Amino acid sequence: MKISVIFPLLLLVCSGCTDQNKQIAKQQPFPQDINALLREMTATLTQQKFEMRLLQRENKEHAAKLEQQETELKKQETEVDKLKQQLKVGQVAFSASLLATGSGHVGPFPKQTTLIFKHVPTNIGKAYNPHTGIFTAPVRGAYHFEWYIGTHGGAQASGAVLVKNSEHIFIAWEHQPSHYGSSANGVTLLLEVGDVVFLRLWVNTKVFDNSNHHTTFSGHLLFTM
Template sequence: MKISVSLTLWLLLGAVSTNECADCQQTFPQDVYAALREMTASLVQLKADMRFLQTTEQTAQLKTEVDNLKQQQLVRQVAFSASLVAGGETTIGPFPTHTTLIYKHVVTNIGNAYNSNTGLFTAPLRGVYHFQWWVGAHGDGGAHASSAGLFKNSDHIFLAWEQQTSHFGTSSNGVTLYLEVGDIVSVSLWANTLAFDNLFHHTTFSGHLLFTM
């Protein structure tokens, strides 16, 4: 009797285990495949998002680099040109001492290194610059010459000079200078001389950066 009951229980347990395994075999693979498909889709989306973020970051970095390069290029662009007056007619001088000329009519001032309130050019970069200046002369019977000298800080560099007894004339000069940041370049009316200017702009001061160092 005991043997019969044990055999029956063993057969029932075997039947249940077999059915459950059959259910597992039918359900488990479907769940795995579904999970794998979801994981694959998630990975694909994640890769796409990462590529998008990388592209966005690279684009932002590239834009920043381009903006910096543009800014550096702008800083390296220095040029100005100005005359004493925009219109009308004027004669400046004579003065007993050298007097800084203030060129009020500014036609170009790239880099804003020239100050039309003081007449001073201040080097924004260390480098080599070229300057030119002209002085207009209107004869007053030879009583006074027309002359202007270029100064680097307090040092006189070159002079333009014209002695005009009558009528009209001009004198000019130019120089290439090495400047440190903050060096000041100006043009001064020479002591006891005159400078003439009118709407044709005869008395001028110009300069530009050749290259940095």
Template sequence: MLWNQKKNIQNYRNVIFTKASSSICDVVVKLLIPVGQVAFSASLLESGSGTLGPINAHTTLVFKHVVSNIGKAYSPHTGIFTAPVRGAYHFEFYVFGSGGSPGSVVGLTKNGEHIFLGQQVQSTGWGSGSNGATLLLEAGDVVFLRLWPDRRIYDDPSRYNTFSGHLLFPM
């Protein structure tokens, strides 16, 4: 009986040591392997000039001319940024439009929830607006820009309409 208790204690110690070693290894691996760097910047049109809208529904804007896409978290096919890791991210966007009605109104959207608007509304000429936000995102959260219903957005080879974002730090 004493031999069985001694063996049980030894097995228990082995289990504790194995679990502790595994936890320590996990921490060391997380410290040694850097989190992927994440940053992107894109403009609305790949080439040429054009106006999108007015459309009678919210429309996800797809920024097709990608200048940088470090970490490949932005999709130029859908216009959606998907957070690869939990962390603080910063996004900014610039909206350009021609004078007249309706103006350009664009919303920064996180997981379908409206965050901030950027707009360009004036009676004549050209104008621009901008906005930005720092957001806490979970891995898999999505961020994108939506053109507001019954609004329009204009772009040309000068690439006035841009959407950019980057990971500030993982959490």
């Protein structure tokens, strides 16, 4: 009688254990499922890393292209500025007469004296300085200069020499014992940037000017070199 009662109880316990094991088995994945999930996650992560590196490389290439374009643009802007500057300094011409107002003689002086031409109707490029009488070459090139001197008769002659830096180039000379006389000269010079050109009144000579502007100094750039 005792044996027959215990046996059904054992069956019931075993049955309960089996159901519980089935539920645990359902809740916990098998090792092969975990490996598959890990493989899938690893593959996804690898793909994401690859795409990220690809985007980074594309961004770097894009940034490099942008930087190169900016560099080229700056170079072009620099070249344009240079061309504008060359065009600007390539426009050089001036004309000036000796006296700004009134009339009279300048000189004579015991030594050569720089003539300052104060009436300046034209000074393109601002290379001529009306305060000093000196023309300064803004660009290397060939320049042409002309000067005219006027005088009234008298004991003193009239002479004006064109000077390049400290070198005497050509002179205009006139000695008119009576009445009015004039003289002129011209020259073409190769000048470097910064070279100066001006006129000096010759020793013990004089020049005349009035509102008709008889005594003048002019120059212009022929072409750059």
